Amino acid sequence: MSLMPGRALRAAVGEAIAEMIAEDARVVVLDGDVGSSTGVQQLEQSHPDRFFQMGIAEQNQLGAAAGMATVGLVPVVSAFACFAVGRAFDSIRVLIDQPRLSVKITGGYTGLLTGMTGKTHQMFNDVAIMRTLPNMTVLAPADEVEARQAVRAMIETPGPCYMQVTREASPILFGPDYTFEIGKAVLLRVGSDATIVSTGVQTTRVVEAAELLEARGLSVAVLHMPTIKPLDVAALVDEAARTGRVIVVEEQSILGGLGGAVAEALAERHPVPVARLGIKDCYGESGPNEALLDRFRLSAPFLAEDIESILTAGRRESAAVTPGA
Amino acid sequence: MIASEVDLDGLRDVARRIRRHAVLAVAHARGGHLGGPLSAADILAALYFEVLRIRPDEPDWPERDRFVLSKGHSCIALYAAMAERGYFPVEELMTFDGLDSRLQGHPDMRLLPGLDMSTGSLGLGLSAGVGMALGARVAGKAFTTFVMVGDGECNEGVVWEAAHVAQRYALDNLVVIVDKNGLQQLNWRDETSGLRREPYADDAMRDRWAAFGWEVLEVDGHDMAAVVDALEAARAVQGRPAVVIAHTIKGKGVSFMEGDYRWHSRVPTADELASALVQLAEPAQVDAGVRS
Numbered sequence: 001m002s003l004m005p006g007r008a009l010r011a012a013v014g015e016a017i018a019e020m021i022a023e024d025a026r027v028v029v030l031d032g033d034v035g036s037s038t039g040v041q042q043l044e045q046s047h048p049d050r051f052f053q054m055g056i057a058e059q060n061q062l063g064a065a066a067g068m069a070t071v072g073l074v075p076v077v078s079a080f081a082c083f084a085v086g087r088a089f090d091s092i093r094v095l096i097d098q099p100r101l102s103v104k105i106t107g108g109y110t111g112l113l114t115g116m117t118g119k120t121h122q123m124f125n126d127v128a129i130m131r132t133l134p135n136m137t138v139l140a141p142a143d144e145v146e147a148r149q150a151v152r153a154m155i156e157t158p159g160p161c162y163m164q165v166t167r168e169a170s171p172i173l174f175g176p177d178y179t180f181e182i183g184k185a186v187l188l189r190v191g192s193d194a195t196i197v198s199t200g201v202q203t204t205r206v207v208e209a210a211e212l213l214e215a216r217g218l219s220v221a222v223l224h225m226p227t228i229k230p231l232d233v234a235a236l237v238d239e240a241a242r243t244g245r246v247i248v249v250e251e252q253s254i255l256g257g258l259g260g261a262v263a264e265a266l267a268e269r270h271p272v273p274v275a276r277l278g279i280k281d282c283y284g285e286s287g288p289n290e291a292l293l294d295r296f297r298l299s300a301p302f303l304a305e306d307i308e309s310i311l312t313a314g315r316r317e318s319a320a321v322t323p324g325a
Numbered sequence: 326m327i328a329s330e331v332d333l334d335g336l337r338d339v340a341r342r343i344r345r346h347a348v349l350a351v352a353h354a355r356g357g358h359l360g361g362p363l364s365a366a367d368i369l370a371a372l373y374f375e376v377l378r379i380r381p382d383e384p385d386w387p388e389r390d391r392f393v394l395s396k397g398h399s400c401i402a403l404y405a406a407m408a409e410r411g412y413f414p415v416e417e418l419m420t421f422d423g424l425d426s427r428l429q430g431h432p433d434m435r436l437l438p439g440l441d442m443s444t445g446s447l448g449l450g451l452s453a454g455v456g457m458a459l460g461a462r463v464a465g466k467a468f469t470t471f472v473m474v475g476d477g478e479c480n481e482g483v484v485w486e487a488a489h490v491a492q493r494y495a496l497d498n499l500v501v502i503v504d505k506n507g508l509q510q511l512n513w514r515d516e517t518s519g520l521r522r523e524p525y526a527d528d529a530m531r532d533r534w535a536a537f538g539w540e541v542l543e544v545d546g547h548d549m550a551a552v553v554d555a556l557e558a559a560r561a562v563q564g565r566p567a568v569v570i571a572h573t574i575k576g577k578g579v580s581f582m583e584g585d586y587r588w589h590s591r592v593p594t595a596d597e598l599a600s601a602l603v604q605l606a607e608p609a610q611v612d613a614g615v616r617s
Contacts (some may be wrong), residue, residue, distance in 0.1 A: 061484035067456020
C-alpha cells in the first residue's frame with residue numbers, strides 16, 4: 001500500500017494561519033519577503049491590518065516579532081528555515097527564547113527539497129540548533145493534516161515555538177480522525193526487528209520503506225516524532241524496550257537533530273543500539289527532488305536497503321559472537 | 326510638559342543620584358559598565374521622572390509608554406532610575422550583577438517588573454521597539470515606544486534594518502534616542518594621530534537617520550531643559566519616526582572618567598571610588614565638606 005498523494009505543507013500551513021487569524025485577534029503574520037513561497041501571501045490582501053511585510057531582513061523580522069509579542073499579540077513569522085535560524089539566531093535566542101515570548105516561527109523550505117536552490121537554502125541544522133534553546137518547542141509535522149493541527153496547537157500554546165515547513169507536495173499520512181498533540185509521539189506501525197524513529201515529511205518515506213522491508217521479511221515499527229522538543233521519551237523508551245534496536249531517519253544532518261535527541265535520551269534511559277540515517281555531515285546540492293532523495297538515500301527504496309543492511313549486519317554480528325555458533 | 330514648566334533642578338538631582346548609584350553598584354559588584362551609564366544618566370532621569378507615561382506601582386499597565394534600553398550594558402543607570410522612581414527599593418541596587426539578583430548584568434524582563442524588554446545583544450533593542458510600535462497600532466493603543474541606542478551600537482546592521490522598516494510603516498509612535506558619547510569599547514584607531522576616533526562624526530550620524538527618512542533632532546544630552554524639550558518634541562512628530570541624537574560625554578559626572586574609553590567597563594579602585602563619590606555628592610554636602 002502506498003500513501004495517497006497530498007498537498008504541500010506550506011499550502012496547508014498558510015491556510016491554517018489564515019483560519020487562526022480569522023478566529024484569534026492576537027494573531028499577526030510577519031513575512032520576510034517570502035510569502036509567495038511560504039503560503040502566507042494570501043493574507044496580505046485578506047487581512048492587510050494583520051500582515052506585516054518586513055522585507056529581506058530576518059534579524060529585524062524576528063526581533064520585531066518579539067516586540068509585538070510583548071504587547072500581547074501572537075506573531076507568526078514566515079521565513080525560510082535557513083535564514084530564520086541561520087541569520088537571525090541571535091534575535092531568536094536573546095529576544096524570543098530568553099524572555100519566553102510567544103513568537104511562532106515557521107521555517108519554510110527546510111531540508112533537502114528547496115526548489116532547485118541548492119546548498120545555501122537547504123537547511124539541515126534547524127532542528128539541531130533550535131532544540132538547544134531552553135524554552136523552544138520544536139515541531140516537524142509530516143503531512144497537511146498534521147500541519148494544520150500543529151499550527152493551531154502552536155498558536156494556542158504559550159511560549160516560543162519553531163515549526164518546520166517543507167516546500168514540496170507530500171503524501172497523506174493521517175486520516176480525518178487524527179489528533180495532534182505537542183510532545184506526543186505517534187506509533188504508526190508495530191514491528192519486532194527494530195523501531196524506526198522519524199520526523200517531518202521524512203516519516204512518509206519511512207512508512208513506505210517499512211512496507212518494502214516487510215516484503216523482504218523484516219518487521220520494523222515506525223515511531224513518528226512530530227515534536228522534537230519536548231521529546232516523548234516515554235514512548236521512545238517503550239519502543240526501545242520492545243524491539244531492542246532503534247534507527248533514526250531524518251531529512252536533516254545526522255548530527256544533533258532528532259538522531260542526537262534520540263541517542264541522548266536512550267543512552268541515559270534505556271541503552272540500545274542506535275543508528276542514524278540522514279544527511280551525513282555534508283552540504284546539499286541543487287537537483288530534481290527525486291534525484292536528490294536518491295542521492296542522499298532518503299527515498300523509500302534506498303532507506304529500505306540501508307535499514308536492511310543495518311539489521312542484517314546486526315544479525316551477523318550477534319551470530320558471530322554467539323558461543324558455539 | 327515643556328521644560329519651562331518642569332522642576333529641572335529636581336531632574337538634575339535625580340541624574341546625579343543615578344550616577345552615584347551606578348558608581349557604587351559597579352564598585353560593589355566589581356564588574357559592570359560605567360562610561361555608558363554615566364553618559365545616559367540625564368536622559369534616563371528626564372524619561373523616568375518627566376517624559377514617560379508610566380505607573381511604577383502598576384508596572385504592567387497596558388497603556389504605559391515603553392522604554393527599551395538597547396544599549397543593555399548601560400543597565401545599571403536604568404536600574405537606578407527605576408529604583409529612584411519607585412519600582413523597587415534603592416537598596417536592591419547593591420545586588421547588581423550578583424547571583425539571584427533581579428538586576429542582571431544585562432536587563433531581564435522576566436526578572437524585574439517594569440523592564441519592557443530583555444536586551445544585551447547590541448542592535449536588537451530597536452527591532453523590539455519597532456515591534457512594540459507596530460503592535461500598538463494593531464492593539465489600538467496610544468503609547469509611545471522609546472528606544473535608547475549607543476552610537477557605537479549603530480555599527481550593528483540590524484539597527485538599519487529596523488530603521489528602514491520603521492520608516493516604511495511611518496512609525497510616529499516610535500522615538501529613538503542615540504546616546505552619542507563618541508566612544509565604544511576599543512574604538513577605531515586614527516592612523517595619523519594614533520588617537521581613538523569616534524564611531525560617527527556628527528554630520529555622519531545625522532545624515533544616516535535622515536537618509537532613512539527619520540525626523541532628526543539634536544540636543545546636548547546633559548542639558549536637562551533641552552533634553553526634556555527634545556524628547557517631547559520627538560514624541561509629537563507625526564507621520565514618521567523620530568530620532569533624538571543626544572550629544573553626550575562618556576563617563577559624564579566623574580572628571581577622570583569623562584571622555585576616556587577605558588572606563589567603558591573598568592571597575593574603580595577604592596581611591597577612585599572615593600574621589601568619584603565626592604564629585605557626585607549632594608551639592609550641600611560638598612559645600613559642608615562632607616565626604617559621603
